[in-house]
Amino acid sequence: MSLYQYPPCPNPDKVALLRVGAHVRRRLSADPLAEKVPVETAEIWAIPEFVSPAECEQLIAMVDRTARPSDTLDHGYEGVWRTSYSGDVDRDDSFVKMIERRIDDLLGIPHENGETMQGQRYEPGQEFKPHMDWFWTKAPYWKVEAKRGGQRCITAMIYLNDVEEGGQTEFPNIGVSIPPQRGALIVWNNAAPDGSLNQDTIHAGTPVIRGVKYIITKWYRVRKWG
């Protein structure tokens, strides 16, 4: 039985979600470096050592320059759902462009569909409570998001460091818990293979207990973003 279950919400981008999902699945299944997490009802892959330790250090320095208290789309929940520090990295920076391009190429998604990478830093006690990355289409923000790229189809996330204790990415509905590993890229399809919005992708960044956790997240839209 699922732990988190919401009533269904309208899914106007279903066909596009089906198409992107199939494309990414084809690509990652053929990639010997991509390891699929063995679960039935969600598509999650890990690519260890996707970025080098030196690149992680460079990204961490960028996160430290931009991170401010997090702000999720549901402003009413600000500081409740996500207590980490976050900020968009500079999308015009050539190093950022290179990392983004590598993720675009891995997935085979056009660069223009990707949102700017966002950095996050969690200190002890900070967390991101269970949520989905796909947009709740009944929420007021959807009117805006529908016109600037539509639904978030794919999430890509890079762990920039190992965390002494805590800070796993947990998918409570499917019993998956991924510990941060420096340089690893995690990718998941926010939709099911038929294009429906997948509630089994609900996930959390569990509280950091010891150490600090740095990540970079990149969300892809079904159409050109912005």
Ligand SMILES: O=C(O)CCC(=O)C(=O)O
């Ligand atoms: O911190 C994590 O492991 C998860 C982050 C996350 O869910 C997000 O940025 O959307």
Ligand SMILES: [Fe+2]
């Ligand atoms: Fe998320």
